[in-house]
Amino acid sequence: MTVTAKPQPAYALPFHTPHRSPLQALYVTQALQHGHLRPNGPFFQRARSWLADHTGAGQVVLTNSCTAAMEIAALALELGPADEVIVPTFTFCASATAFERTGAHIVFCDIDPSTMMLNPADLKRHLSNRTRVIVVTHYGGASAEMEAILVIAKKRGIQIVEDAAQGFGTTRADRPLGSFGAFGAYSFHETKVVSCGQGGALAVNTNDPALLDRVTSIVERGTDFARVRSGEKAFYEWTGPGSSFQMGELEAAILCAELEALQDNLAARRRIALKLLKGIAELSLPLSILTPDAQTNSNFHFVPVLARSASKAGDLIAHLQTCGIDCRQHYVPLHLSPRAKTKGYNREVLPAAEQTWDRMVRLPVHTDMSEQDVGTLLAALNAWMG
Structure with a gap:
């Protein structure tokens, strides 16, 4: 029997679109x-x-x-x-x-x-x-x-x-x-x-x-x-x-x-990310924004935020996806993985990672985003009942 992979939904605002230089x-x-x-x-x-x-x-x-x-x-x-x-x-x-x-x-x-x-x-x-x-x-x-x-x-x-x-x-x-x-x-x-x-x-x-x-x-x-x-x-x-x-x-x-084309790529990402970060801060949402420190000039790979709990993070992702916006969580800590357990790596608790990883939500930043897309994302965040 042939098993067909379930197609991923198409989002009006995808999580990532690769930058494409005309050259x-x-x-x-x-x-x-x-x-x-x-x-x-x-x-x-x-x-x-x-x-x-x-x-x-x-x-x-x-x-x-x-x-x-x-x-x-x-x-x-x-x-x-x-x-x-x-x-x-x-x-x-x-x-x-x-x-x-x-x-x-x-x-x-x-x-x-x-x-x-x-x-x-x-x-x-x-x-x-x-x-x-x-x-x-x-x-x-x-x-x-x-x-x-x-x-x-x-x-x-x-x-x-x-x-x-x-x-x-x-x-x-x-x-x-x-x-x-x-x-x-x-x-x-x-x-x-x-x-x-x-x-x-x-x-x-x-x-x-x-x-x-x-x-x-x-x-x-x-x-x-x-x-x-x-x-x-x-x-x-x-x-x-x-x-x-x-x-x-x-x-x-x-x-x-x-x-x-790196500098044009980075400038576009920075413009989008800073507008998004400013908008999130003005909304006063129950989210902690993880921003680069003062010594770092970031490429703004994405904007990471932490919800108050894993369930709230799941709610936020589901809400944004319903609004046509793709966003993602990220890594399960490696010390909790089946491989780490099999090999006997670190049987101890690593509390910071264990208490934060499933609260993470990554918001999209890419050069295919327009200012209108940022506004749509901010409106969706504002409509979320955190």
Whole structure:
């Protein structure tokens, strides 16, 4: 018997519409014409150079996903069963699985409920002499407290990997997210602020030659092919772990168009988000608005709000969807997941995450929204009996 998936309802105001630069079609056509569709083609190199300039990274790897970017970082750091990796519990599962695949033990950390991001105070109690990596997830276009986290990590010689999947285009104290740790991972999935359909990137922010060599070998599928390309060797050989992680040329062509349109994209999102935030504040609704701190210039991936209870959050989502407006909740904390229970990760309570995650409602912000759409959303919020 064939089971047909239930179609998702069409909303007058969708939760997300990808930004589409007018140059996308031209660049894809040019890529098809030059015919180099595997990695390292002209648009691939162009996007990589653009990202290196934007992030200040010494090396940028264009990947097929943000998950792949974090997997490269995990392999390059040579993690194993003796190592622990601290991960905020409120994040996408790839923030853990990328490191778990090395055999490392995942330790979940609680969040600050005012940001939904890693809490530096709770981080300290999870540190041990086995801690090798702290994964920092930047949420919703806002930034984690990198200054405090960096102090903790530097004191113990712990590496930081930034999961900046939702943070591309955001800066903290004028520094791009993804540039604070040894590695910064970005997503260019269709659901993100900048999209090429499916893709990602890894910013490598280190001068450690051994680490840089490992990244190169991993990206070359575990070989020393880079030495052949430079003329040092005639034949490449298998040297270590690796995989086929890189982005193709067609995705890179789309990405180039979107990177070059980044400032227009961000300006439009900011205009919509600020109008929405101002309107919500004026309505005096029983909602807590989670806004970026003063050091953060956000990409406004979406506007997150917290209802007073899980049932109120459910009521709000149902009400808005009835009004033709799509909105979403988000992650179940990872330490509550079946996988975490099976593996014995963190049997303790992480109260902030447990008491906030199901109160979260994400309101839409995207470049296809008009001021009239913002007015419609605000009117629907005002009609909600919270």
